[in-house]
Amino acid sequence: LICENYDLWNNRHGIPDYFYKMRIGLIELLFRGAEEYLRREYKSNNLGMLASILLKRTKPKSKSATEKALESFIESVNELNLRFREAELPFTYHNGYIQLVEDEFTQKEVEEPFWNLVSDTKWENVDYEMKEAIDRRDAGKEDAITYALKALESTIKVISDYNRWTTGHEKGPSNYIDNLVSEKNGRFIDVWEAEAMKHLFTTLRNPRSHGAGSARRPETHEQQRSFAIESCMSWIKSLIKRK
Structure with a gap:
């Protein structure tokens, strides 16, 4: 997704730097929106422990619609961070934001x-x-x-x-x-x-x-x-x- 040919945007991005930042920014907004939605759902359903489940990336025990959505989101975040690492891009997704990773040990x-x-x-x-x-x-x-x-x-x-x-x-x-x-x-x-x-x-x-x-x-x-x-x-x- 991030590395599609520039021509798909008819060169309206101008320069590669702007193109990549726009695409990564879009991904960040999509993931943040999904996470905010799940937080609201967990709160309204009094399920609790969302933060622990979401950030530790452990699968929920039950299988309600909300838990299934949460499990899908966790898998998506793990895949996103894996793709960043495989592409040797210094990014990671945390708590609604894509941030720079300066070194793996500190991370x-x-x-x-x-x-x-x-x-x-x-x-x-x-x-x-x-x-x-x-x-x-x-x-x-x-x-x-x-x-x-x-x-x-x-x-x-x-x-x-x-x-x-x-x-x-x-x-x-x-x-x-x-x-x-x-x-x-x-x-x-x-x-x-x-x-x-x-x-x-x-x-x-x-x-x-x-x-x-x-x-x-x-x-x-x-x-x-x-x-x-x-x-x-x-x-x-x-x-x-x-x-």
């Missing part, structure tokens, strides 16, 4: 487990913010780091709220991290972990969340932005798994 050990975990509606904002981070990284934008850290902050807040540790007096991520490291709250994370996460917000996000004034704007290169995103993914994955 398998960090990104896939991450998307599986945040597919639950509880982590909806985390999912959205991390997708924004990746889109901005791929577009070469500096604020990719800011969105990755937003996703980490959202995770910390959800955990604090869920466990009823939030006091209402928190003024930023540092206070929410204190809720997680508090001995009174059972030391959800260790002190060194709290310090490491606070350092991320202090050195990476804070300089990008305020006006630079007469100082030099913070700038990073592509590999640094990718490292920041992967670091946030690893932290989020670790925190969610502890629940």
Whole structure:
């Protein structure tokens, strides 16, 4: 489908780059629409566990019409990702988006487990913010780091709220991290972990969340932005798994 001859479009695409992007974009929209439909159906039928089934790509046990549709969608996603790999295209489909894959190891050990975990509606904002981070990284934008850290902050807040540790007096991520490291709250994370996460917000996000004034704007290169995103993914994955 992606590699049909350009002439089938009567050269209206102009250049190969535009042609391929349009075709991949169409595939993305079709898969996203199907996934959104299935999410609505599962919700209306009170079947639950859609996120787990959908992202872990396991077949449902029963065979209602909705389960059959879900099974068909899972097989289609697996085939799409397989075709990307066989064609040596650096793409993968996750949670409604086709995204770039920079290396297979990171994809398998960090990104896939991450998307599986945040597919639950509880982590909806985390999912959205991390997708924004990746889109901005791929577009070469500096604020990719800011969105990755937003996703980490959202995770910390959800955990604090869920466990009823939030006091209402928190003024930023540092206070929410204190809720997680508090001995009174059972030391959800260790002190060194709290310090490491606070350092991320202090050195990476804070300089990008305020006006630079007469100082030099913070700038990073592509590999640094990718490292920041992967670091946030690893932290989020670790925190969610502890629940």
